Amino acid sequence: MSLLSRQTLILATLACTLVACATSPLGRRQFLLVSDAEVSQAGAASFQAMQKKIPQSKDSRQVAYVNCVSAAIVNEIPRLQVQGRLHVPTGWEVAVFDSKDVNAFALPGGKIGVYSGLLKVAATQDQLAAVVGHEVSHVLAGHSAERYSETVASQIGGVVVQATTGVNGDLVGMATQAFILLPFSRAHETEADLLGLDLMAAAGFDPRQSITLWQNMARAGGGKPPEFMSSHPSDETRIRNLSERLYTAMPIYERARAEGRQPRCS
Numbered sequence: 001m002s003l004l005s006r007q008t009l010i011l012a013t014l015a016c017t018l019v020a021c022a023t024s025p026l027g028r029r030q031f032l033l034v035s036d037a038e039v040s041q042a043g044a045a046s047f048q049a050m051q052k053k054i055p056q057s058k059d060s061r062q063v064a065y066v067n068c069v070s071a072a073i074v075n076e077i078p079r080l081q082v083q084g085r086l087h088v089p090t091g092w093e094v095a096v097f098d099s100k101d102v103n104a105f106a107l108p109g110g111k112i113g114v115y116s117g118l119l120k121v122a123a124t125q126d127q128l129a130a131v132v133g134h135e136v137s138h139v140l141a142g143h144s145a146e147r148y149s150e151t152v153a154s155q156i157g158g159v160v161v162q163a164t165t166g167v168n169g170d171l172v173g174m175a176t177q178a179f180i181l182l183p184f185s186r187a188h189e190t191e192a193d194l195l196g197l198d199l200m201a202a203a204g205f206d207p208r209q210s211i212t213l214w215q216n217m218a219r220a221g222g223g224k225p226p227e228f229m230s231s232h233p234s235d236e237t238r239i240r241n242l243s244e245r246l247y248t249a250m251p252i253y254e255r256a257r258a259e260g261r262q263p264r265c266s
């Protein structure tokens with residue numbers, strides 16, 4: 001183990017023991033070293049950098065469609081019933097990137113990014129809702145905050161290294177590393193899948209379509225896997241977990257439809 005990773009581990013263990021342990025919405029213990037406000041600031045900085053780097057869609061119908069699905073999803077956040085604490089941003093902003101990449105993300109601070117290439121694979125409003133629900137759930141469950149905490153911890157642990165190498169950790173660099181570049185863990189992916197399923201169902205999107213989405217994604221394959229396919233869990237495990245969860249998601253969906261939440265985004 002390197003000096004850097006040993007320091008990080010000691011710091012993380014100490015911090016978790018003393019101050020920074022929280023509980024995720026699905027009851028998992030998590031390590032959080034930074035406040036929601038700090039993570040939101042980093043998310044916003046990272047979003048700004050993405051907007052500078054990647055051209056945004058000029059197709060106003062496409063932008064309106066993605067906004068319609070995203071708004072329906074985030075409006076239902078107050079309705080979510082969970083065990084632990086949700087990390088709910090004060091508002092949400094949506095960007096549609098003009099890119100062939102099949103990808104999407106959500107950042108703390110309430111930022112959602114959808115690549116236009118995704119819309120070819122997430123072919124219906126319900127399938128797009130499955131992706132947006134999944135990405136938003138990473139933020140709500142504090143996954144982005146956990147990864148940022150780990151990145152910050154490694155930077156603090158790396159102070160000695162920085163002094164000798166001159167390598168410095170800037171906000172945007174750390175945020176991009178934590179939110180965009182590092183893959184989520186298997187535990188994070190599973191939580192985002194399950195929370196996302198409840199969320200899309202509460203918004204009146206058919207949760208069964210999430211399974212169709214993963215099947216489409218698996219078929220599309222090729223190239224670098226998008227965030228929500230990032231290798232864990234395997235397609236079959238993911239589809240099995242979602243199928244089992246439909247038992248609770250379907251009644252949520254049926255209640256939403258009965259109460260008039262029937263989004264028509266096109």
Ligand SMILES: [Zn+2]
Nearest residue numbers: 189192227228
């Ligand atoms: Zn994910």
